[in-house]
Amino acid sequence: xxxxxxxxxxxxxxxxxxxxxxxxxxxxxxxxxxxxxxxxxxxxxxxxxxxxxxxxxxxxxxxxxxxxxxxxxxxxxxxxxxxxxxxxxxxxxxxxxxxxxxxxxxxxxxxxxxxxxxxxxxxxxxxxxxxxxxxxxxxxxxxxxxxxxxxxxxxxxxxxxxxxxxxxxxxxxxxxxxxxxxxxxxxxxxxxxxxxxxxxxxxxxxxxxxxxxxxxxxxxxxxxxxxxxxxxxxxxxxxxxxxxxxxxxxxxxxxxxxxxxxxxxxxxxxxxxxxxxxxxxxxxxxxxxxxxxxxxxxxxxxxxxxxxxxxxxxxxxxxxxxxxxxxxxxxxxxxxxxxxxxxxxxxxxxxxxxxxxx
Numbered sequence: 001x002x003x004x005x006x007x008x009x010x011x012x013x014x015x016x017x018x019x020x021x022x023x024x025x026x027x028x029x030x031x032x033x034x035x036x037x038x039x040x041x042x043x044x045x046x047x048x049x050x051x052x053x054x055x056x057x058x059x060x061x062x063x064x065x066x067x068x069x070x071x072x073x074x075x076x077x078x079x080x081x082x083x084x085x086x087x088x089x090x091x092x093x094x095x096x097x098x099x100x101x102x103x104x105x106x107x108x109x110x111x112x113x114x115x116x117x118x119x120x121x122x123x124x125x126x127x128x129x130x131x132x133x134x135x136x137x138x139x140x141x142x143x144x145x146x147x148x149x150x151x152x153x154x155x156x157x158x159x160x161x162x163x164x165x166x167x168x169x170x171x172x173x174x175x176x177x178x179x180x181x182x183x184x185x186x187x188x189x190x191x192x193x194x195x196x197x198x199x200x201x202x203x204x205x206x207x208x209x210x211x212x213x214x215x216x217x218x219x220x221x222x223x224x225x226x227x228x229x230x231x232x233x234x235x236x237x238x239x240x241x242x243x244x245x246x247x248x249x250x251x252x253x254x255x256x257x258x259x260x261x262x263x264x265x266x267x268x269x270x271x272x273x274x275x276x277x278x279x280x281x282x283x284x285x286x287x288x289x290x291x292x293x294x295x296x297x298x299x300x301x302x303x304x305x306x307x308x309x310x311x312x313x314x315x316x317x318x319x320x321x322x323x324x325x326x327x328x329x330x331x332x333x334x335x336x337x338x339x340x341x342x343x344x345x346x347x348x349x350x351x352x353x354x355x356x357x358x
Contacts, residue, residue, distance in 0.1 A: 012051045028067050035070045045082050173212045180217050189228050196231040206246045
Protein backbone atom coordinates (compact mmCIF):
# COMPACT_ATOMS: atom_id res chain seq x y z
CA UNK A 1 0.00 0.00 0.00
CA UNK A 2 1.36 3.47 -0.92
CA UNK A 3 1.78 6.39 1.47
CA UNK A 4 -1.19 8.23 -0.01
CA UNK A 5 -3.40 5.18 0.50
CA UNK A 6 -2.26 4.84 4.12
CA UNK A 7 -2.81 8.57 4.70
CA UNK A 8 -6.31 8.30 3.27
CA UNK A 9 -7.17 5.39 5.58
CA UNK A 10 -5.76 7.30 8.56
CA UNK A 11 -7.78 10.38 7.65
CA UNK A 12 -10.99 8.36 7.34
CA UNK A 13 -10.35 6.63 10.68
CA UNK A 14 -9.68 9.99 12.33
CA UNK A 15 -12.93 11.46 10.99
CA UNK A 16 -14.75 8.31 12.11
CA UNK A 17 -13.46 8.72 15.67
CA UNK A 18 -14.40 12.40 15.58
CA UNK A 19 -17.94 11.59 14.48
CA UNK A 20 -18.38 9.06 17.28
CA UNK A 21 -16.96 11.54 19.80
CA UNK A 22 -19.16 14.44 18.61
CA UNK A 23 -22.20 12.16 18.54
CA UNK A 24 -21.73 11.40 22.24
CA UNK A 25 -21.44 15.15 22.94
CA UNK A 26 -24.43 15.91 20.66
CA UNK A 27 -22.27 18.53 18.89
CA UNK A 28 -24.16 19.00 15.62
CA UNK A 29 -21.87 21.73 14.26
CA UNK A 30 -18.70 19.67 14.43
CA UNK A 31 -20.47 16.57 13.12
CA UNK A 32 -21.65 18.54 10.09
CA UNK A 33 -18.13 19.87 9.51
CA UNK A 34 -16.64 16.36 9.73
CA UNK A 35 -19.23 14.94 7.31
CA UNK A 36 -18.39 17.63 4.75
CA UNK A 37 -14.70 16.86 5.06
CA UNK A 38 -15.49 13.18 4.47
CA UNK A 39 -17.49 14.16 1.39
CA UNK A 40 -14.35 15.76 -0.11
CA UNK A 41 -12.19 12.65 0.31
CA UNK A 42 -11.76 10.29 -2.69
CA UNK A 43 -13.23 7.32 -0.81
CA UNK A 44 -13.58 4.01 -2.67
CA UNK A 45 -15.18 0.65 -1.87
CA UNK A 46 -11.91 -0.67 -0.44
CA UNK A 47 -11.79 2.16 2.13
CA UNK A 48 -15.40 1.51 3.13
CA UNK A 49 -14.61 -2.16 3.74
CA UNK A 50 -11.42 -1.46 5.70
CA UNK A 51 -12.72 1.32 7.97
CA UNK A 52 -16.48 0.55 8.13
CA UNK A 53 -17.09 4.31 8.01
CA UNK A 54 -20.39 3.61 6.23
CA UNK A 55 -21.93 2.17 9.40
CA UNK A 56 -20.98 5.23 11.43
CA UNK A 57 -22.38 7.67 8.86
CA UNK A 58 -25.47 5.54 8.26
CA UNK A 59 -26.48 5.92 11.91
CA UNK A 60 -26.48 9.74 11.70
CA UNK A 61 -29.67 10.33 9.61
CA UNK A 62 -31.59 9.56 12.81
CA UNK A 63 -29.95 12.65 14.33
CA UNK A 64 -32.13 14.86 12.12
CA UNK A 65 -31.55 18.39 10.91
CA UNK A 66 -28.64 19.31 8.67
CA UNK A 67 -26.50 16.50 10.07
CA UNK A 68 -29.13 13.93 9.07
CA UNK A 69 -29.48 15.40 5.57
CA UNK A 70 -25.72 15.53 5.01
CA UNK A 71 -25.28 11.96 6.27
CA UNK A 72 -28.10 10.74 4.03
CA UNK A 73 -26.54 12.40 0.97
CA UNK A 74 -23.14 10.90 1.79
CA UNK A 75 -24.56 7.38 2.22
CA UNK A 76 -26.42 7.63 -1.11
CA UNK A 77 -23.26 8.87 -2.83
CA UNK A 78 -21.29 5.88 -1.50
CA UNK A 79 -24.04 3.46 -2.53
CA UNK A 80 -23.88 4.72 -6.13
CA UNK A 81 -20.09 4.51 -6.04
CA UNK A 82 -20.19 0.88 -4.86
CA UNK A 83 -22.59 -0.03 -7.67
CA UNK A 84 -20.33 1.60 -10.27
CA UNK A 85 -17.24 -0.15 -8.89
CA UNK A 86 -19.01 -3.52 -9.01
CA UNK A 87 -19.97 -2.93 -12.66
CA UNK A 88 -16.45 -1.80 -13.56
CA UNK A 89 -14.91 -4.81 -11.82
CA UNK A 90 -17.15 -7.18 -13.78
CA UNK A 91 -16.13 -5.50 -17.05
CA UNK A 92 -12.48 -5.59 -16.01
CA UNK A 93 -12.59 -9.36 -15.36
CA UNK A 94 -14.22 -9.92 -18.75
CA UNK A 95 -11.42 -7.90 -20.40
CA UNK A 96 -8.80 -10.00 -18.62
CA UNK A 97 -10.40 -13.22 -19.90
CA UNK A 98 -10.40 -11.89 -23.47
CA UNK A 99 -6.87 -10.44 -23.21
CA UNK A 100 -8.00 -6.82 -23.75
CA UNK A 101 -6.32 -5.16 -20.74
CA UNK A 102 -6.25 -1.39 -21.17
CA UNK A 103 -2.86 0.22 -20.61
CA UNK A 104 -4.11 3.58 -19.32
CA UNK A 105 -5.14 2.02 -15.97
CA UNK A 106 -1.54 2.36 -14.73
CA UNK A 107 -1.49 6.08 -15.50
CA UNK A 108 -4.90 6.50 -13.86
CA UNK A 109 -3.74 4.81 -10.65
CA UNK A 110 -0.58 6.94 -10.45
CA UNK A 111 -2.47 10.18 -11.01
CA UNK A 112 -5.13 9.17 -8.45
CA UNK A 113 -2.44 8.58 -5.80
CA UNK A 114 -1.02 12.08 -6.27
CA UNK A 115 -4.45 13.70 -6.22
CA UNK A 116 -5.38 11.71 -3.09
CA UNK A 117 -2.35 13.06 -1.24
CA UNK A 118 -3.03 16.64 -2.37
CA UNK A 119 -6.70 16.45 -1.40
CA UNK A 120 -5.91 15.17 2.10
CA UNK A 121 -3.45 18.00 2.71
CA UNK A 122 -5.92 20.61 1.45
CA UNK A 123 -8.70 19.25 3.65
CA UNK A 124 -6.49 19.24 6.74
CA UNK A 125 -5.50 22.87 6.11
CA UNK A 126 -9.13 23.89 5.66
CA UNK A 127 -10.06 22.05 8.85
CA UNK A 128 -7.47 23.94 10.92
CA UNK A 129 -8.70 27.28 9.60
CA UNK A 130 -12.40 26.60 9.98
CA UNK A 131 -12.38 24.85 13.39
CA UNK A 132 -12.27 28.24 15.15
CA UNK A 133 -15.30 29.77 13.42
CA UNK A 134 -17.32 26.65 12.68
CA UNK A 135 -20.05 27.10 15.29
CA UNK A 136 -20.71 30.71 14.16
CA UNK A 137 -20.68 30.36 10.38
CA UNK A 138 -21.85 26.83 9.53
CA UNK A 139 -25.58 27.66 9.31
CA UNK A 140 -25.31 30.70 7.02
CA UNK A 141 -22.62 29.43 4.64
CA UNK A 142 -23.35 25.75 4.16
CA UNK A 143 -27.02 25.06 4.79
CA UNK A 144 -28.02 26.28 1.33
CA UNK A 145 -25.41 24.07 -0.35
CA UNK A 146 -26.39 20.89 1.48
CA UNK A 147 -30.10 21.44 0.88
CA UNK A 148 -29.63 22.20 -2.81
CA UNK A 149 -27.45 19.15 -3.43
CA UNK A 150 -29.76 16.86 -1.49
CA UNK A 151 -32.92 18.23 -3.11
CA UNK A 152 -31.51 17.91 -6.62
CA UNK A 153 -30.35 14.33 -6.05
CA UNK A 154 -33.09 13.06 -3.72
CA UNK A 155 -35.81 12.99 -6.39
CA UNK A 156 -33.76 10.78 -8.70
CA UNK A 157 -32.12 8.69 -5.98
CA UNK A 158 -35.38 7.86 -4.16
CA UNK A 159 -36.98 6.45 -7.31
CA UNK A 160 -33.82 4.59 -8.28
CA UNK A 161 -33.50 3.31 -4.71
CA UNK A 162 -36.94 1.69 -4.77
CA UNK A 163 -36.54 0.13 -8.21
CA UNK A 164 -32.86 -0.83 -7.95
CA UNK A 165 -32.58 -2.00 -4.34
CA UNK A 166 -33.19 -5.60 -5.40
CA UNK A 167 -30.97 -5.09 -8.46
CA UNK A 168 -28.16 -3.83 -6.23
CA UNK A 169 -28.47 -6.90 -4.01
CA UNK A 170 -28.42 -9.26 -7.01
CA UNK A 171 -25.34 -7.50 -8.43
CA UNK A 172 -23.49 -7.76 -5.14
CA UNK A 173 -24.40 -11.48 -4.87
CA UNK A 174 -23.14 -12.10 -8.42
CA UNK A 175 -19.99 -10.12 -7.63
CA UNK A 176 -19.23 -12.25 -4.58
CA UNK A 177 -20.13 -15.41 -6.52
CA UNK A 178 -17.59 -14.62 -9.25
CA UNK A 179 -15.01 -13.77 -6.60
CA UNK A 180 -15.58 -17.10 -4.85
CA UNK A 181 -15.25 -19.04 -8.10
CA UNK A 182 -12.10 -17.12 -9.04
CA UNK A 183 -10.46 -17.62 -5.63
CA UNK A 184 -11.60 -21.27 -5.58
CA UNK A 185 -9.49 -21.87 -8.68
CA UNK A 186 -6.57 -20.02 -7.08
CA UNK A 187 -7.19 -21.77 -3.72
CA UNK A 188 -7.00 -18.44 -1.91
CA UNK A 189 -8.71 -19.32 1.37
CA UNK A 190 -8.40 -15.86 2.96
CA UNK A 191 -10.31 -14.13 0.18
CA UNK A 192 -12.90 -16.90 0.06
CA UNK A 193 -13.49 -16.55 3.80
CA UNK A 194 -13.81 -12.78 3.43
CA UNK A 195 -16.42 -13.10 0.68
CA UNK A 196 -18.38 -15.77 2.58
CA UNK A 197 -18.63 -13.45 5.57
CA UNK A 198 -19.82 -10.65 3.28
CA UNK A 199 -22.48 -12.95 1.84
CA UNK A 200 -23.62 -13.87 5.35
CA UNK A 201 -24.33 -10.20 6.08
CA UNK A 202 -26.55 -9.74 2.99
CA UNK A 203 -30.32 -10.07 3.34
CA UNK A 204 -30.63 -12.90 0.80
CA UNK A 205 -34.06 -14.40 0.09
CA UNK A 206 -35.25 -17.52 -1.75
CA UNK A 207 -35.77 -15.59 -5.00
CA UNK A 208 -32.12 -14.47 -4.97
CA UNK A 209 -30.96 -18.07 -4.46
CA UNK A 210 -33.03 -19.17 -7.46
CA UNK A 211 -31.83 -16.36 -9.74
CA UNK A 212 -28.11 -16.45 -8.92
CA UNK A 213 -27.58 -20.12 -7.92
CA UNK A 214 -25.12 -18.90 -5.28
CA UNK A 215 -26.08 -21.93 -3.18
CA UNK A 216 -24.22 -24.30 -5.53
CA UNK A 217 -21.07 -22.19 -5.43
CA UNK A 218 -21.06 -21.99 -1.63
CA UNK A 219 -21.92 -25.70 -1.30
CA UNK A 220 -18.80 -26.62 -3.30
CA UNK A 221 -16.63 -24.80 -0.74
CA UNK A 222 -17.62 -27.17 2.08
CA UNK A 223 -14.92 -29.60 0.93
CA UNK A 224 -12.17 -27.13 1.85
CA UNK A 225 -12.36 -27.72 5.59
CA UNK A 226 -11.03 -25.28 8.13
CA UNK A 227 -12.60 -21.85 8.50
CA UNK A 228 -13.72 -21.74 4.85
CA UNK A 229 -15.54 -25.07 5.15
CA UNK A 230 -17.18 -24.05 8.43
CA UNK A 231 -18.32 -20.70 7.05
CA UNK A 232 -19.69 -22.33 3.89
CA UNK A 233 -21.43 -25.04 5.93
CA UNK A 234 -23.12 -22.55 8.28
CA UNK A 235 -24.20 -20.41 5.32
CA UNK A 236 -25.70 -23.39 3.49
CA UNK A 237 -27.55 -24.51 6.63
CA UNK A 238 -28.90 -20.98 7.13
CA UNK A 239 -30.21 -20.88 3.55
CA UNK A 240 -31.69 -24.39 3.85
CA UNK A 241 -33.67 -23.36 6.93
CA UNK A 242 -34.88 -20.26 5.12
CA UNK A 243 -36.05 -22.32 2.12
CA UNK A 244 -37.84 -24.83 4.38
CA UNK A 245 -39.63 -22.01 6.21
CA UNK A 246 -40.69 -20.45 2.90
CA UNK A 247 -42.04 -23.80 1.64
CA UNK A 248 -43.95 -24.38 4.88
CA UNK A 249 -45.43 -20.90 4.72
CA UNK A 250 -46.49 -21.32 1.08
CA UNK A 251 -47.97 -24.75 1.82
CA UNK A 252 -50.00 -23.38 4.76
CA UNK A 253 -51.30 -20.47 2.69
CA UNK A 254 -52.28 -22.71 -0.23
CA UNK A 255 -53.96 -25.18 2.14
CA UNK A 256 -56.01 -22.37 3.70
CA UNK A 257 -57.02 -21.04 0.29
CA UNK A 258 -57.99 -24.54 -0.86
CA UNK A 259 -60.93 -24.71 1.58
CA UNK A 260 -62.80 -21.36 1.32
CA UNK A 261 -66.29 -20.66 2.61
CA UNK A 262 -66.38 -23.49 5.12
CA UNK A 263 -67.93 -22.34 8.40
CA UNK A 264 -68.11 -24.08 11.78
CA UNK A 265 -71.63 -25.43 11.21
CA UNK A 266 -70.62 -27.11 7.95
CA UNK A 267 -67.50 -28.61 9.54
CA UNK A 268 -69.48 -30.05 12.47
CA UNK A 269 -72.07 -31.46 10.09
CA UNK A 270 -69.37 -33.06 7.95
CA UNK A 271 -67.71 -34.61 11.01
CA UNK A 272 -71.02 -36.12 12.14
CA UNK A 273 -71.62 -37.56 8.65
CA UNK A 274 -68.14 -39.08 8.62
CA UNK A 275 -68.71 -40.66 12.04
CA UNK A 276 -72.01 -42.16 10.86
CA UNK A 277 -70.35 -43.55 7.74
CA UNK A 278 -67.53 -45.00 9.80
CA UNK A 279 -69.83 -46.77 12.25
CA UNK A 280 -72.40 -47.90 9.66
CA UNK A 281 -69.93 -49.56 7.29
CA UNK A 282 -69.18 -53.17 8.32
CA UNK A 283 -66.47 -53.88 5.71
CA UNK A 284 -62.86 -54.55 6.56
CA UNK A 285 -61.91 -51.44 4.55
CA UNK A 286 -63.82 -48.94 6.69
CA UNK A 287 -61.01 -46.39 6.84
CA UNK A 288 -60.54 -46.43 3.06
CA UNK A 289 -64.29 -46.07 2.62
CA UNK A 290 -64.43 -42.97 4.83
CA UNK A 291 -61.42 -41.37 3.15
CA UNK A 292 -62.89 -41.94 -0.32
CA UNK A 293 -66.22 -40.40 0.70
CA UNK A 294 -64.49 -37.44 2.35
CA UNK A 295 -62.33 -36.78 -0.70
CA UNK A 296 -65.32 -37.06 -3.04
CA UNK A 297 -67.37 -34.63 -0.91
CA UNK A 298 -64.52 -32.16 -0.65
CA UNK A 299 -63.82 -32.24 -4.40
CA UNK A 300 -67.49 -31.55 -5.11
CA UNK A 301 -67.23 -28.32 -3.13
CA UNK A 302 -64.17 -27.14 -5.06
CA UNK A 303 -65.50 -24.92 -7.82
CA UNK A 304 -62.38 -23.48 -9.40
CA UNK A 305 -59.66 -25.24 -11.34
CA UNK A 306 -56.95 -23.46 -9.34
CA UNK A 307 -58.08 -25.00 -6.06
CA UNK A 308 -58.26 -28.44 -7.65
CA UNK A 309 -54.75 -28.03 -8.99
CA UNK A 310 -53.48 -27.06 -5.54
CA UNK A 311 -55.01 -30.13 -3.95
CA UNK A 312 -53.46 -32.31 -6.66
CA UNK A 313 -50.09 -30.74 -5.87
CA UNK A 314 -50.60 -31.50 -2.18
CA UNK A 315 -51.34 -35.15 -2.95
CA UNK A 316 -48.23 -35.32 -5.14
CA UNK A 317 -46.13 -33.90 -2.30
CA UNK A 318 -47.58 -36.48 0.08
CA UNK A 319 -46.74 -39.27 -2.40
CA UNK A 320 -43.14 -38.04 -2.61
CA UNK A 321 -42.89 -37.94 1.18
CA UNK A 322 -44.24 -41.49 1.40
CA UNK A 323 -41.65 -42.67 -1.14
CA UNK A 324 -38.86 -41.05 0.88
CA UNK A 325 -40.10 -42.72 4.07
CA UNK A 326 -40.30 -46.07 2.26
CA UNK A 327 -36.72 -45.71 1.03
CA UNK A 328 -35.55 -44.83 4.52
CA UNK A 329 -37.23 -47.94 5.91
CA UNK A 330 -35.56 -50.07 3.26
CA UNK A 331 -32.17 -48.56 4.08
CA UNK A 332 -32.70 -49.18 7.79
CA UNK A 333 -33.68 -52.80 7.15
CA UNK A 334 -30.56 -53.29 5.00
CA UNK A 335 -28.39 -51.85 7.76
CA UNK A 336 -29.99 -54.15 10.33
CA UNK A 337 -29.33 -57.18 8.12
CA UNK A 338 -25.70 -56.13 7.66
CA UNK A 339 -25.29 -55.74 11.42
CA UNK A 340 -26.76 -59.22 12.00
CA UNK A 341 -24.38 -60.73 9.43
CA UNK A 342 -21.41 -59.09 11.13
CA UNK A 343 -22.54 -60.37 14.53
CA UNK A 344 -22.79 -63.92 13.22
CA UNK A 345 -19.35 -63.64 11.60
CA UNK A 346 -17.77 -62.38 14.82
CA UNK A 347 -19.51 -65.17 16.77
CA UNK A 348 -18.13 -67.79 14.36
CA UNK A 349 -14.64 -66.34 14.66
CA UNK A 350 -14.71 -66.33 18.45
CA UNK A 351 -16.14 -69.89 18.86
CA UNK A 352 -13.12 -71.78 17.35
CA UNK A 353 -10.76 -69.82 19.59
CA UNK A 354 -12.76 -70.86 22.68
CA UNK A 355 -12.74 -74.53 21.57
CA UNK A 356 -8.96 -74.48 21.03
CA UNK A 357 -8.39 -73.11 24.53
CA UNK A 358 -10.63 -75.77 26.05
